[in-house]
Amino acid sequence: MKFFKDQPNYNIMAKKNLAALLSLGLIVLGIGMFFAKGVTYGIDFKGGTLVQVQFNEAPELGVLRTAFGDSISTAVSITSFGDDINNEVLITLPQNAFSEKANISAEVKGILNKKFNDYTVRRVETVGAKVGGELKEKAFNAAVFALVGILVYVGLRFQLRYGVAAVIALFHDVIITLGVFMLLDKEFTLTIVAAILTIIGYSLNDTIVVFDRVRENVAKLPKSPLLDVINRSINESLSRTILTSVTTFFVVFILFIFGGEIIHDFCFTMMIGLIVGTYSSIFVASPIVWFMDQRKRAR
Amino acid sequence: MSLPAKALLILAVITAALFYDLPTLRTFMPQEPGAKVSLMKSRLSQIKDLVEPLQVFQLALADPKKSRIQLLMADDSRVPLENPILKGILKDQFTLQSTKGEVYLVLKPEFKDKTFISKVGGELDGLFTNLRKITSITLGDDSKSIVLALKKGRRLSDLTDPLKTMLAEDLESFYKEGENKYQLRAKGLENVVSLGLDLQGGMYLDIGVEVDVVVHNVLQRTTEALETLLLDGSINYDSVELDEDLNIVISLEANERLDLSTDDFQRLLEPDFSTEKTDAGYVLTLKPDEAKRIRQRAIEQALETIRNRIDQLGVKEPSIQRRGDDSIIIQLPGLDDPDKARRVIGQVAVLNFLLVSKNGTPESLNDDQMLLYEEVRDPITKEVTGQTPYVLERKVLLQGDLIRDARVSFSQTGQASVSMSFNAEGSQTFADITGANVGRQLAIVLDNKVQSAPRMNEKIEGGQAQITGNFSPEEASELALVLRSGALPAPIIIHEERTVGASLGADSIRQALFSLVIGFVVVMLFMVMYYNVSGMFSVIALLGNIALIVAALAYFQATLTLPGMAGIVLTIGMAVDANVLIFERIREELAKGTRHRTAIQLGFQKATVTILDSNITTILAAIILFQFGTGPIKGFAVTLSIGILASMFTSIFVGKYLFELVYLTRSKLDKISI
Numbered sequence: 001m002k003f004f005k006d007q008p009n010y011n012i013m014a015k016k017n018l019a020a021l022l023s024l025g026l027i028v029l030g031i032g033m034f035f036a037k038g039v040t041y042g043i044d045f046k047g048g049t050l051v052q053v054q055f056n057e058a059p060e061l062g063v064l065r066t067a068f069g070d071s072i073s074t075a076v077s078i079t080s081f082g083d084d085i086n087n088e089v090l091i092t093l094p095q096n097a098f099s100e101k102a103n104i105s106a107e108v109k110g111i112l113n114k115k116f117n118d119y120t121v122r123r124v125e126t127v128g129a130k131v132g133g134e135l136k137e138k139a140f141n142a143a144v145f146a147l148v149g150i151l152v153y154v155g156l157r158f159q160l161r162y163g164v165a166a167v168i169a170l171f172h173d174v175i176i177t178l179g180v181f182m183l184l185d186k187e188f189t190l191t192i193v194a195a196i197l198t199i200i201g202y203s204l205n206d207t208i209v210v211f212d213r214v215r216e217n218v219a220k221l222p223k224s225p226l227l228d229v230i231n232r233s234i235n236e237s238l239s240r241t242i243l244t245s246v247t248t249f250f251v252v253f254i255l256f257i258f259g260g261e262i263i264h265d266f267c268f269t270m271m272i273g274l275i276v277g278t279y280s281s282i283f284v285a286s287p288i289v290w291f292m293d294q295r296k297r298a299r
Numbered sequence: 300m301s302l303p304a305k306a307l308l309i310l311a312v313i314t315a316a317l318f319y320d321l322p323t324l325r326t327f328m329p330q331e332p333g334a335k336v337s338l339m340k341s342r343l344s345q346i347k348d349l350v351e352p353l354q355v356f357q358l359a360l361a362d363p364k365k366s367r368i369q370l371l372m373a374d375d376s377r378v379p380l381e382n383p384i385l386k387g388i389l390k391d392q393f394t395l396q397s398t399k400g401e402v403y404l405v406l407k408p409e410f411k412d413k414t415f416i417s418k419v420g421g422e423l424d425g426l427f428t429n430l431r432k433i434t435s436i437t438l439g440d441d442s443k444s445i446v447l448a449l450k451k452g453r454r455l456s457d458l459t460d461p462l463k464t465m466l467a468e469d470l471e472s473f474y475k476e477g478e479n480k481y482q483l484r485a486k487g488l489e490n491v492v493s494l495g496l497d498l499q500g501g502m503y504l505d506i507g508v509e510v511d512v513v514v515h516n517v518l519q520r521t522t523e524a525l526e527t528l529l530l531d532g533s534i535n536y537d538s539v540e541l542d543e544d545l546n547i548v549i550s551l552e553a554n555e556r557l558d559l560s561t562d563d564f565q566r567l568l569e570p571d572f573s574t575e576k577t578d579a580g581y582v583l584t585l586k587p588d589e590a591k592r593i594r595q596r597a598i599e600q601a602l603e604t605i606r607n608r609i610d611q612l613g614v615k616e617p618s619i620q621r622r623g624d625d626s627i628i629i630q631l632p633g634l635d636d637p638d639k640a641r642r643v644i645g646q647v648a649v650l651n652f653l654l655v656s657k658n659g660t661p662e663s664l665n666d667d668q669m670l671l672y673e674e675v676r677d678p679i680t681k682e683v684t685g686q687t688p689y690v691l692e693r694k695v696l697l698q699g700d701l702i703r704d705a706r707v708s709f710s711q712t713g714q715a716s717v718s719m720s721f722n723a724e725g726s727q728t729f730a731d732i733t734g735a736n737v738g739r740q741l742a743i744v745l746d747n748k749v750q751s752a753p754r755m756n757e758k759i760e761g762g763q764a765q766i767t768g769n770f771s772p773e774e775a776s777e778l779a780l781v782l783r784s785g786a787l788p789a790p791i792i793i794h795e796e797r798t799v800g801a802s803l804g805a806d807s808i809r810q811a812l813f814s815l816v817i818g819f820v821v822v823m824l825f826m827v828m829y830y831n832v833s834g835m836f837s838v839i840a841l842l843g844n845i846a847l848i849v850a851a852l853a854y855f856q857a858t859l860t861l862p863g864m865a866g867i868v869l870t871i872g873m874a875v876d877a878n879v880l881i882f883e884r885i886r887e888e889l890a891k892g893t894r895h896r897t898a899i900q901l902g903f904q905k906a907t908v909t910i911l912d913s914n915i916t917t918i919l920a921a922i923i924l925f926q927f928g929t930g931p932i933k934g935f936a937v938t939l940s941i942g943i944l945a946s947m948f949t950s951i952f953v954g955k956y957l958f959e960l961v962y963l964t965r966s967k968l969d970k971i972s973i
Contacts (some may be wrong), residue, residue, distance in 0.1 A: 001829045007890065048710035052803070103641055105798070112383035124637065124802040126796040133506060142927035149919050157912055194862060194924060194932045198939070201920030202873070208913040209880065216905075240876075240883045246878075247825060253866050258817060260810035262497075263865050270869075 003239045007033075010238075012282065013231040013290070017142075019283035023172055030179025037182050042189035047095040047132040049104050050125045051060060055087040056118035064089065068114045072097050082261035088122070095129060139193040143174075146200055154204075158211055165288035166207050168282045173203045177273045186265055195269035202248070203277030206241060207285040213237050214286065226293050231288045238282075245278040305956045312948075313843060316850035323492045323853050335485065338443040342470065344443050346483075347436050352379035356427040361420025363413040366406040368393070368420045378402060388422050428957060439675070445470070445483040454470055473613030482613065487693030492852040494632075495860030495934055500807050501632035502640055505794040507625050508601045510594040512789040517593055518585060521567065522547050525583075528563055536580070547572075547581040553699075557581070594624070597788040602627055607784030608643050620919070626794060637798045639777065647790050648748050648781040650699030652732065655740035655752050659690040667693050671742070673749035676769045689749050690743050697731050701725030706783035707775045708765070715775035716767040719782060724760025734758035811864035818868050819845075822875060830882050832972035836957040837878035840949040844874050847945035860934030870942030877914070877950035881906040895968045899958050907951055914943050 043050050061078055068076040074094045081090040091108065098107050105124050110178035112119060129134070147167055155163030174196055181188070221229055252274060256267035300308075336425040358371040370378065378395055379385065392415070393404040408415055435448045481491045496503050516662065518541050526539045551557055559565075559574055559581060568574065571589040575582045602621055609617050609629070618630040626869055634640055659668050672686040703722040709715055723727055732741065733755045742752040743766050750768040770778065822841070826834035852859060885902030893901065917926050918940050925936035962968055 002886075006885075103638070103645065103794075105641065106638055109638075120800065120802070122800040122888050124796060124798040126793055128792065130507070130796040131795040138927045140924050145926070146923045149923060150916060153916060153919060168817070190932055191381065191862060191926070194928065194935055197920050197924050198869070198935075201917035201939075204916045204920070205873075205876070205913040209909055210913055210915055212909040228932075236887070240879050241831065243879045243883075244876040247822050247875050248869070250816075250821050251827070251868050251872035254821065254887075255811075255814045255816045255865055258810055258814045260807055260861075261863060262807060266862065266865065 003242055008238050010232050010235060011231060011242040014229050015283070016287040016290075017052065019287065021282070023176075023284055026176045026179065030175040030182075031116055033179045033182040039178070039182060039183060039187070039188045041164065042187035042192075043127045043132075043189065044094065044190040045109040045132050045136045047127050047129045049095075049097065049108075049127075050123070051091045051093070051105070051108050051121060052081060052123035053089050053091065054120050054122050055089065055116065058084070058087050059089060059116065059119075063115055064091075068112055071111045072259060088261075119295065121167070131191045135190060135192070138152070142193065142197060146197055147171075150204055152199070152210075158215060161289055162211050165285050165292065166211070169199050170203060172280050172284050173199055173273060173276045176206075176276045177269060180272050181269060182234055182283055186268070189265070191263070192269050193267045193271040195266045195273065199270065199273030200275055202265055202274065203280060206245070206281035208276060209240065210237050210281055210286055211289075226290055229291055234282055234286060241278060241282065245274060249274050302956070302959055303957075305952075309709055309953055309956060313846065318848045318939055319850035319853040320846055323849055324576050328492055328519070336438075338485070339438060339443060339627050342483075343436065343438055346445065349382065349384055349437060350430055350433065352376075352382055353384065353427065353430050354425075354433070355429065359420050359423035361417045361424075363416045366413065366416060367396075368416060368423065370402045370404065370406040370423075372402060375400070384426070388419060388426070393419075402442075406524035439482060443484070447472075447481040447483065449479045449481070456926075466692060471615075474611065484615070492849065492859045493856065494804070494808075495858045496630060496632055496797065496804075497861045498804045498859065498864075499632055500799050500804040501630065501634050502637050503795070503797040504627075504629040504631075504643070504644070505622070506627050506629065507792045507794050508598055508627070508787070509792060510597045510625055510791040511723060513597040514585070514590055514593050515541075516789075518545055518547065521572075521583075524567055525564075526551065528567065529557075532563075540944065545585065547583040549582040551584070557711060598625060598627070600785075600788045601791065604785045604787050605629065605634070605644055608781060609640075611780050612640060612643060613786065614640075620804060633801065634798075639773075643780060645791055646777075646781045646787075647795075648699065648786045649746055650702070650782060650786070651695045652697040652729075653691045653693075653695060653742045653743050653744055653746045654736060656690040656692050657739070660692060660776055661688045664690065667695050671685070671747055671749050673752070686748075689742055689752060691744070691749075696741075697725065697728050699730065699782060699786055702782055703762075705779040706781050707772065709772075710767075714767070715770045715771070715772040716765050717775050717779045717782065719764050719766070721762035721764070723762075729761045729762055729764065730758055807861050808864075811861060811868070814863070815868050815871070818871050820873055824876060826878070830973050831880075832884055832961070833878075833885075833958075836961075837875055837882075837950065839876060839957065840946075840953050841871060842872060842941065844870070844945045845947040845952055847949065848941050851941045851945070852938070858934055860932075861937070862932055863934030863938045866935040866938035867942060870939060870946065874942060874950065876905075876952060877910045877946050880909055881950065881954060885971070885973055889971065889973070892944060895971055896963060899971070903951065903955050903958075910947060910951065914947060 061080065065076070068091070069080065072093070074097050076094075076097065077090075077092040079090050079092075081088040093104070093108075098104055104122060104126055109121065147170065148169065150169045151163045153163075153168045177196065177199060181192070186192075210233055213236055214230055216224070217224075217236075218234050219230045220231075224232075249271065249276050252267050252270045255263060256271060259267060306554075306886045355372050355374065355376045356370055359374055360369040362369065362373070372378075376520070380389075380395060389404065392410045394407055396405050404419075410665075432449045433447050434450055435446075437448070438444075438447050439446045470485060473484070475484050479914070507535050522539055522541050529536050529549075531537065534557055536556045536557075537550040537552055539547065540548050540708055544908075549557070558579065559568065568583065571586055572583045573586055576582070598621065602619065605627060608618050609619060609631070612634075614631045617632075618628075620628045622628050629644065631640060656668050659665065661670050664670060667688050670688050671691055673689060674683045675685040675687055676682060677684050701721050701724055704723070705717055705719045707715055708718040737755055737757060740752045740754050740806050743750045743764070745766075750766050819841070823838045827835045828834070831836065845867070848870065851857075882903055884906045885898050888898035888901050889895070921936045921940040921943070925933050925940070928936055962971055
């Protein structure tokens with residue numbers, strides 16, 4: 001079986017302006033989302049408590065909300081969690097819901113006991129302000145170090161402009177993925193940071209495969225214009241790019257469907273990132289290399 | 300490298316991997332129902348056979364002069380000389396003699412060491428006393444543990460030697476406070492991928508100690524001591540106060556002089572304080588080094604106390620570590636009652652004994668008095684229904700640090716209370732207090748709540764005191780536990796908590812394994828459809844890859860978390876990338892008309908560079924994730940990097956070998972299924 005009967009020969013680089021327009025549009029939308037909606041931080045970063053409760057019978061969310069509303073003055077988010085048959089509810093409390101030294105789980109149980117008696121607390125996560133701040137800093141550092149590391153590695157293995165192009169493509173991926181994320185009001189947690197870093201690794205992997213071809217073809221065809229070489233390289237690695245993306249997308253999709261609610265958002269982010277990352281390694285990274293090459297020649 | 304050599308190498312790697320995989324696989328396999336139960340049943344009967352015959356003994360009296368040990372027995376039973384535990388102690392150096400109903404173990408004449416007799420006598424006596432505390436040996440409720448029930452309030456004094464022998468290597472024991480029993484459970488297997496708290500259930504706590512409170516307390520005490528010294532020295536002062544910046548400010552009356560260099564003041568202030576003379580008096584500041592030392596000590600003390608408390612919770616493999624200057628990380632896997640753990644860890648448990656004032660009302664307190672409350676609770680529901688105020692004298696007469704032991708006890712009506720015994724110093728103080736204040740009420744105050752305030756009818760000697768307070772048995776047992784393990788130096792703050800119930804963890808494992816299998820099958824079908832025979836090579840490589848990941852995790856004793864499992868699933872998708880790169884290259888070469896043999900060689904050669912370059916960047920990202928991530932996310936980074944490393948070996952090396960074996964050995968190669 002083959003995706004392409006013969007070696008494909010699409011004029012991908014001819015679409016570079018269209019791609020640039022699309023990418024810029026999406027990036028603007030992503031940044032726009034950031035200003036319009038902002039990131040909804042999960043408790044990992046903003047602090048607070050999350051309690052996952054399983055009821056024996058489907059609970060009325062309204063009753064739950066009243067129960068908490070009567071006892072706590074701060075806003076409490078109560079949502080059903082996972083498949084309906086599980087009767088699970090996720091209760092998210094802000095940091096100042098109870099006094100500082102309260103046994104939060106006991107307090108939550110106290111409130112639940114007023115209205116319900118058949119339930120189990122399956123998960124409790126509490127993050128205080130101190131740790132929240134630390135985690136934010138760590139996540140930020142991780143992203144910065146990853147990008148710098150990549151810039152240096154790719155710069156050394158190829159040329160600086162390849163490194164710069166790769167990093168720009170990664171920014172592109174991250175901004176667009178986060179944009180979709182914010183659009184859908186998903187919560188930004190540590191696991192999402194992990195997903196984004198994985199996307200960075202994956203998308204880069206894809207980009208490098210193309211760059212590798214470009215490097216090889218530049219040596220092989222020194223007289224051809226770079227644009228043609230890049231186009232040829234993308235075409236040569238096209239079926240590989242599609243194949244790998246498809247298998248990876250498959251497994252992430254399977255995890256998304258069957259892997260359980262806890263890693264749901266992680267998988268979701270990965271799926272978005274995989275699509276954007278595959279697109280960027282074809283339509284973003286290489287055109288940037290060409291663009292930078294043009295500028296250099298013009299000087 | 301020749302083909303047989305390659306085959307040997309691959310075989311060696313896979314065998315080594317399987318060696319590490321199998322124990323882990325066994326833990327993941329759904330156990331045949333009852334396997335654990337039948338194991339426990341057989342161990343139960345072994346333990347019974349060992350222990351019960353020995354329970355007939357009451358005492359062992361060593362008589363070194365006569366070279367013998369007298370055994371006092373409950374009845375005329377036979378002496379079970381063949382019992383392995385007994386044999387182990389006697390070391391074949393004694394013969395049994397019974398005369399006139401008295402039973403003796405006599406040292407064989409060839410052994411002359413008399414000190415040996417007292418040693419053996421002591422060992423036997425310890426063993427017998429211990430075993431006679433055991434009232435029954437039964438299977439636990441879940442049939443997955445063995446329960447040694449003890450007489451009320453008893454504890455096995457030494458679990459190390461004789462009992463250890465009978466527990467053998469596969470069981471470990473936990474004491475269940477309040478239930479008077481020991482629970483024996485199967486030990487965890489070694490060299491097995493350990494499951495993260497998110498998969499097996501448990502509690503992760505990052506707690507801080509309010510060290511500043513400790514520093515403040517020290518300063519407060521110093522301030523009070525200074526005031527006493529000034530009073531004793533008849534020095535007229537306006538005030539001695541702790542200001543907001545934690546300086547002690549002494550303001551003297553006009554024309555009054557104070558010399559801080561006298562012995563009394565030096566003892567109190569040197570070398571921890573720096574002093575500065577001002578117009579009105581002095582400003583004393585705690586030196587930063589000393590403040591730091593106080594904080595350090597507070598954390599260490601908290602660590603020690605928490606460790607003591609957790610030891611008594613009976614958690615399987617707790618981990619308690621200090622992190623940084625002010626944090627303690629606690630990990631309690633497989634915890635069945637997180638609420639209890641939270642209560643036991645978090646209770647400050649400062650116990651004070653104070654006198655109830657003879658006069659004074661809550662409305663008019665003088666400087667030496669303070670107001671504290673006792674909670675009034677419903678005797679049946681134990682719910683707090685109100686509070687009773689007490690006017691107490693400020694001076695603390697006795698503190699909980701002088702407690703030697705604390706236990707749950709029950710009154711005749713079945714009401715639970717906590718009995719404490721003081722150490723020598725505490726006993727003396729307690730006797731003095733009760734003797735000097737007969738007829739008055741002594742309040743027992745725990746963390747600023749009055750527990751009870753009994754009237755002292757006579758001097759109490761012997762160092763025993765009791766806290767009665769309408770407790771439920773669990774509360775009493777928790778209170779006894781925290782009192783035994785000592786007070787925390789200051790309240791704790793929970794910085795971070797992640798608690799996962801065991802059932803949720805089990806669900807996560809099930810879901811992740813299911814995804815893993817489905818993911819594998821889908822990728823396998825896809826690869827075989829797309830590349831035919833070569834696709835099968837990649838499936839073999841993929842299987843080897845998973846075997847290697849699991850083996851590496853087991854070898855490094857890494858912890859598998861839910862994101863870690865996601866990492867493995869993701870690796871399946873990404874690992875075929877290396878194969879795809881190679882196969883595409885081979886196809887390309889074939890399309891160019893290259894000879895089959897050369898096409899395979901070139902395909903591998905050219906793809907290897909690409910694979911290295913692209914994978915190194917992914918590993919780079921994973922290493923950074925590991926550096927910055929916490930718990931579960933680290934697990935993800937680990938499996939991802941191991942998976943990528945393993946995939947390079949399996950797809951490049953193993954893949955090449957398969958091609959060589961199947962295709963390159965043919966004398967005439969005119970078709971490759973790719």
